[in-house]
Amino acid sequence: MPTRGTLIYIAQRLLLIVFTLLAVSFLVFITVHSLPGSAFESERVHGKALQLVLHQYGLDRPILVQYWSFLTSAIQGNLGVSFQIRGLPITPLVMRELSVSAELGGTALLITIGIGTTFGVLAAMRQNTWVDYTLTSIAVVGYSVPSFVLAGLGELIFAYWLPTVTNGAIQYPANWTGTYGTLVELSLPAIILGFYTSGQVTRITRAAMLEVLQQDYIRTARAKGLKTRVVTVRHALRNALIPVISILGPLVISIITGSVIIENIFGIPGLGKEFVESILGADYNVTVAVFTVYALLIGIANLIVDLLYTVVDPRIRY
Amino acid sequence: MTDPILEVRNLSTHFFTDDGEVKAVRGVSFSVAPGETLGIVGESGCGKSVTAMSVLGLVQRPGKVVSGEIMFRGHDLLKLTREELRNIRGRDIAMIFQDPLSSLNPVLRVGYQIDEAMYAHDKIASNAVERRGIDLLKQVRVSDAERRIKDFPHQFSGGMRQRAMIAMGLSNKPDLLIADEPTTALDVTVQAQILELLRDLNEQTGAAIILITHNLGVVAGLCKRVLVMYAGEIVEEGTVEQIFESPQHPYTWSLLRSVPRIDANRGHRLLSIEGLPPDLIDLPQGCKFNPRCPFRVERCFTESPPIEQVAPAQHAACWVTMERAYAEMGAGTITDTSPGAASGVHPAGRSLPPAEVPAAIAEPVSD
Numbered sequence: 001m002p003t004r005g006t007l008i009y010i011a012q013r014l015l016l017i018v019f020t021l022l023a024v025s026f027l028v029f030i031t032v033h034s035l036p037g038s039a040f041e042s043e044r045v046h047g048k049a050l051q052l053v054l055h056q057y058g059l060d061r062p063i064l065v066q067y068w069s070f071l072t073s074a075i076q077g078n079l080g081v082s083f084q085i086r087g088l089p090i091t092p093l094v095m096r097e098l099s100v101s102a103e104l105g106g107t108a109l110l111i112t113i114g115i116g117t118t119f120g121v122l123a124a125m126r127q128n129t130w131v132d133y134t135l136t137s138i139a140v141v142g143y144s145v146p147s148f149v150l151a152g153l154g155e156l157i158f159a160y161w162l163p164t165v166t167n168g169a170i171q172y173p174a175n176w177t178g179t180y181g182t183l184v185e186l187s188l189p190a191i192i193l194g195f196y197t198s199g200q201v202t203r204i205t206r207a208a209m210l211e212v213l214q215q216d217y218i219r220t221a222r223a224k225g226l227k228t229r230v231v232t233v234r235h236a237l238r239n240a241l242i243p244v245i246s247i248l249g250p251l252v253i254s255i256i257t258g259s260v261i262i263e264n265i266f267g268i269p270g271l272g273k274e275f276v277e278s279i280l281g282a283d284y285n286v287t288v289a290v291f292t293v294y295a296l297l298i299g300i301a302n303l304i305v306d307l308l309y310t311v312v313d314p315r316i317r318y
Numbered sequence: 319m320t321d322p323i324l325e326v327r328n329l330s331t332h333f334f335t336d337d338g339e340v341k342a343v344r345g346v347s348f349s350v351a352p353g354e355t356l357g358i359v360g361e362s363g364c365g366k367s368v369t370a371m372s373v374l375g376l377v378q379r380p381g382k383v384v385s386g387e388i389m390f391r392g393h394d395l396l397k398l399t400r401e402e403l404r405n406i407r408g409r410d411i412a413m414i415f416q417d418p419l420s421s422l423n424p425v426l427r428v429g430y431q432i433d434e435a436m437y438a439h440d441k442i443a444s445n446a447v448e449r450r451g452i453d454l455l456k457q458v459r460v461s462d463a464e465r466r467i468k469d470f471p472h473q474f475s476g477g478m479r480q481r482a483m484i485a486m487g488l489s490n491k492p493d494l495l496i497a498d499e500p501t502t503a504l505d506v507t508v509q510a511q512i513l514e515l516l517r518d519l520n521e522q523t524g525a526a527i528i529l530i531t532h533n534l535g536v537v538a539g540l541c542k543r544v545l546v547m548y549a550g551e552i553v554e555e556g557t558v559e560q561i562f563e564s565p566q567h568p569y570t571w572s573l574l575r576s577v578p579r580i581d582a583n584r585g586h587r588l589l590s591i592e593g594l595p596p597d598l599i600d601l602p603q604g605c606k607f608n609p610r611c612p613f614r615v616e617r618c619f620t621e622s623p624p625i626e627q628v629a630p631a632q633h634a635a636c637w638v639t640m641e642r643a644y645a646e647m648g649a650g651t652i653t654d655t656s657p658g659a660a661s662g663v664h665p666a667g668r669s670l671p672p673a674e675v676p677a678a679i680a681e682p683v684s685d
Contacts, residue, residue: 216421
């Protein structure tokens with residue numbers, strides 16, 4: 001039941017996202033076009049032939065004109081064509097890669113929230129016992145070991161030492177859409193991707209729970225004769241989630257940036273892999289498209305996080 | 319005399335901190351009759367709240383009940399399992415707390431928090447809970463209860479929150495309601511309303527009330543019997559008239575003299591009790607009040623006075639008692655209430671040598 005104020009707030013935020021996308025796409029457009037080299041350098045086309053190719057892609061026009069034509073077609077859902085695979089439309093390519101990355105990132109986010117809050121609550125309930133020490137140690141490992149180290153280790157163990165266990169699952173065909181056998185295939189990269197963020201959520205949840213459990217209303221809840229489980233989940237955890245939600249925005253960004261590394265190490269054909277390849281190949285249009293999609297994702301994720309606040313904490317209203 | 323509903327015997331609760339063992343409650347015994355209103359008064363940190371929390375088993379680590387018995391309906395609450403005790407909390411013995419803002423969960427609706435107490439126990443049929451929630455809110459005089467029950471605590475005023483707390487406490491028709499400083503965080507007019515409400519509820523529902531407060535006026539307004547606590551012990555016990563009209567323990571006497579009165583001469587300074595309550599980790603020898611007592615005698619430094627009957631239904635733990643202080647030390651007229659001022663007794667090595675002490679007691683110091 002969103003109030004009128006909430007709807008206005010959402011509209012404002014969406015408008016802000018539009019402006020952000022304009023700014024990001026413009027800056028990225030200018031930047032990638034000023035990079036040295038071009039997509040056609042390796043193809044040994046010179047002189048008139050090169051001019052012809054550049055003209056074909058409209059790259060001989062002034063840069064602002066190019067941006068304008070990118071923008072007008074992007075608004076209609078057409079993000080242009082790839083230079084590397086000549087003439088391949090980018091929109092369906094990016095959409096397919098987005099679905100793969102979203103699946104990977106979404107699984108990592110679920111792992112983050114599920115494992116992170118569970119570990120955090122258990123650690124707080126058993127403060128200064130072996131349970132607490134074990135879980136906080138896992139969390140510390142999670143947020144101190146870089147994901148590329150864990151990813152390399154995971155590949156070594158599951159793809160090299162134990163290939164039979166995974167049944168060759170850690171191999172992703174180039175046009176993979178993530179639609180078959182998905183969870184098995186994504187579980188290892190998703191766990192590694194969510195490990196860092198789970199550690200952060202564990203840490204924040206534990207600290208928040210310890211603080212909340214000292215509050216007067218927890219004493220009231222116990223004095224009412226509520227069961228420990230009810231006191232912990234309904235009274236303590238709901239309040240402890242408020243600081244957890246506040247770090248959710250940065251964590252989503254961590255997952256997105258982490259996915260770039262993980263996808264490249266595991267060879268998952270998602271947005272993050274395309275991101276690196278397009279930059280290396282000077283495939284300007286793809287780079288701009290991927291950047292813009294990332295900006296959109298982060299904008300929407302932050303909006304959702306801010307709306308989640310109002311769900312968990314009734315004192316917050318927009 | 320009916321059997322007491324609650325009988326606390328020799329209760330001691332200590333906190334095991336890094337700095338040492340804080341002996342917050344030491345050997346406290348008292349009882350509450352059905353329907354009775356008992357006040358527990360004392361300064362901050364004297365162990366009133368810890369006593370109440372001990373009764374409900376709500377003392378958190380590092381605190382622990384180290385000895386004693388808490389008999390409720392023939393069962394020792396300290397020997398019950400966690401589940402058995404949980405079943406008594408909020409159902410047979412309810413407790414309401416000091417700061418109604420921090421004592422209500424900010425993210426749950428007020429009605430939900432009231433109903434939840436009833437769902438947790440089987441005393442109220444679950445299909446009657448919501449109706450009773452609204453009725454309770456009406457009973458504690460929250461206007462527009464049907465609508466306000468859906469509010470969150472931050473939408474309530476301080477007085478309304480305390481009323482909601484009381485409604486919560488009464489929801490399961492408890493036999494005993496423990497109110498820990500229920501009026502402290504409220505302004506005076508609201509305080510009076512809450513006290514009146516508690517008095518009405520006591521008369522209507524017959525629930526016994528233990529009222530914990532540092533405010534003597536609040537006790538006078540609601541309670542029939544009073545316990546005075548000092549440094550974790552009960553120093554005096556009596557009817558409200560006895561405590562206010564003929565206090566026998568010097569601490570009670572001093573406490574009463576430190577209350578501002580509208581009919582007092584404005585030129586007079588309020589008498590404060592000099593010094594601070596003792597460190598509960600490192601307690602003084604003998605009577606715990608001796609470092610601050612104007613009427614102390616030599617014996618107070620060596621032997622702890624037992625609580626003894628000083629009048630019908632009145633008990634005090636003091637070697638001197640005010641009766642003697644009035645008769646021998648001129649307590650009625652003294653203006654200097656500094657430690658040892660009336661008796662002239664000072665610890666060995668200070669102003670008066672011990673040998674002179676008996677003489678000093680024999681003669682009234684002033685007048």
